[in-house]
Amino acid sequence: MTRKLDRTEIAQIARFVEPVAVSSHPARTFELPPRLYALTIGAYVGFIGVMAAGFGTGELWIPLAICLIIIAMGFGTPALWSMLKPENAEAALRWSEFRRRGIVTATGLTSATDATVQVMILPTLILLWGVAVVIVTALV
Numbered sequence: 001m002t003r004k005l006d007r008t009e010i011a012q013i014a015r016f017v018e019p020v021a022v023s024s025h026p027a028r029t030f031e032l033p034p035r036l037y038a039l040t041i042g043a044y045v046g047f048i049g050v051m052a053a054g055f056g057t058g059e060l061w062i063p064l065a066i067c068l069i070i071i072a073m074g075f076g077t078p079a080l081w082s083m084l085k086p087e088n089a090e091a092a093l094r095w096s097e098f099r100r101r102g103i104v105t106a107t108g109l110t111s112a113t114d115a116t117v118q119v120m121i122l123p124t125l126i127l128l129w130g131v132a133v134v135i136v137t138a139l140v
Contacts, residue, residue, distance in 0.1 A: 043123030054134030
């Protein structure tokens with residue numbers, strides 16, 4: 001059950017703390033080193049390359065080009081956003097620092113190896129799926 005508390009009861013129980021300083025400009029670094037983004041882009045572009053090599057017909061070049069544009073926009077827009085004015089308070093995490101410290105995720109502190117696996121598992125599976133599709137198609 002609930003009951004209504006008046007201000008005097010709240011004042012007796014309440015714990016007052018100093019307000020947390022909030023930056024007027026949030027960090028826009030996405031906390032991962034650029035190398036991981038480059039590896040992810042490479043896997044996606046590799047998938048498009050495998051599809052182009054396996055199924056490269058005159059009709060397929062337009063959808064593949066559209067996919068490349070979407071990949072460029074999907075990674076280029078956040079990259080541009082992180083460089084907008086006012087200047088970003090934090091720089092992107094360097095690879096050496098990432099390897100040393102790891103990164104904090106929703107489940108807690110994660111080592112650099114574990115975080116890299118988490119980031120790269122989907123792009124790698126997509127690339128391997130593309131290779132498997134091309135191999136199966138070539139064998140049929």
